[in-house]
Amino acid sequence: MITDADRHEPAVHAIPGVRNFxxxxxxxxxxxxxxxxxxxxxxxxxxxxxxxxxxxxxxxIDLRSVPETAAxxxxxxxxGYEHSHFPVFAEQRWxxxxxxxxxxxxxxxxxxxxxxxxxxxxxxxxxxxxxxxSGKDRTGVTVAVLQTLLGASEAEITADFLRSNTALxxxxxxxxxxxxHGRRPVTATHLQHAMIWIRSHYGSVSGYLLAHxxxxxxxxxxxxxxx
Numbered sequence: 001m002i003t004d005a006d007r008h009e010p011a012v013h014a015i016p017g018v019r020n021f022x023x024x025x026x027x028x029x030x031x032x033x034x035x036x037x038x039x040x041x042x043x044x045x046x047x048x049x050x051x052x053x054x055x056x057x058x059x060x061i062d063l064r065s066v067p068e069t070a071a072x073x074x075x076x077x078x079x080g081y082e083h084s085h086f087p088v089f090a091e092q093r094w095x096x097x098x099x100x101x102x103x104x105x106x107x108x109x110x111x112x113x114x115x116x117x118x119x120x121x122x123x124x125x126x127x128x129x130x131x132x133x134s135g136k137d138r139t140g141v142t143v144a145v146l147q148t149l150l151g152a153s154e155a156e157i158t159a160d161f162l163r164s165n166t167a168l169x170x171x172x173x174x175x176x177x178x179x180x181h182g183r184r185p186v187t188a189t190h191l192q193h194a195m196i197w198i199r200s201h202y203g204s205v206s207g208y209l210l211a212h213x214x215x216x217x218x219x220x221x222x223x224x225x226x227x
Contacts, residue, residue, distance in 0.1 A: 012167050013055065016048040017041075017075075018109050020135035020167040024143050027160060028152025029227040034126050037143050037181035039135040039168075040064065042072035049077035052129070057081050061116055063138045067092040081129075084119050086112040088138045096192055099136055105141045106194040110212030117214055120146075121221040136164035141194045148195070148205045149219065158188045 015021045019039035025032035033055075041060065045050075045171060061084045062069060069085060076083070088109045095101045119125055132138035137211040140161050147157045165171050202208040 005032075015044065015050060015051045017044040018048050020164050022145065022163065022167065024130075024160065025226075027147055027156040028150045029223065030147055030150040030152065033225060034128070034226050035120070035128040035143070036127065036147065036194075037083075037129045037135055037139050038129060040072060040131055040133050041074035044075045044077065046077050049075070049079050052081075053079055055127060057127055057129055059084065059119055059125045061086060061119055061128060061130040063088050063112060063130065063132040063142060065089050065092045068133060082125070084115070086111050086115040086119075088132070088142070098184060098187075101191065102141065102190045102194040103197040105138060106197040108143055109138065109145070111113065113145050114209055114212045114214045114218075116142060116146070117209065117218055117222050120223075121225055124179055126225060134164070134168060136161075136168065140164065140186060140191065144191055144195065145198070145205050145208070146226075149209070150223060151201075154195075158191060161186060161191050162188065196221060 011021070013021055013036075015038070018041055021036065023032050024030065024037045025033045036055070036057070040062075041048075057079070058081055059076065060075060060081050063086060065087050069087075074083065088105055095104050116130060120128055121142050123167035130139055130142060144161060147160070165185045170183065197203060198208045202211050209219060210216070
């Protein structure tokens with residue numbers, strides 16, 4: 001029998017050469033096997049590509065900056081997915097302090113998240129994978145917005161967000177500031193700062209996406225295809 005704990009526990013798939021890969025579904029109305037999340041695919045092995053093929057992956061959405069994708073392009077290994085690049089930050093510049101980073105990501109991620117929604121509702125776009133460098137910050141905010149749109153609770157979204165710490169080995173609270181954003185653990189407060197910024201400026205996640213160019217029909221379509 002499937003318990004509530006089972007429903008909220010992510011479906012984790014080990015993809016060789018890809019960090020922090022997991023199913024973003026199983027929370028709210030977002031069903032499993034529709035949207036995956038991870039770090040970059042620049043070190044994915046041929047075996048890892050076979051695993052993605054077994055999942056039926058049709059779309060890969062990269063949220064990294066232009067310099068990042070140029071320096072470490074995703075590997076395909078002949079997989080037939082459609083690759084989209086929707087950078088949250090076009091340049092590799094963002095606030096150093098995590099307390100400033102998350103509101104800045106919320107401010108900058110509106111258009112890229114609308115582009116993600118449009119890709120997800122396109123014909124034969126699912127299953128899809130969304131990723132950034134480590135799959136915890138830019139991906140964390142983008143996925144949280146999508147999960148919120150699909151009715152997930154704050155507790156569910158935060159629990160999924162924090163799983164990146166375990167997946168990336170960032171559970172030590174003393175992880176050094178000097179090691180860069182990729183080696184800093186995420187906290188519930190980080191995500192709260194981003195979501196508070198969205199709601200204080202736009203009233204709701206739907207309002208945020210509509211203000212950045214989404215159509216009501218696209219948001220309804222996402223709820224239909226992802227539920």
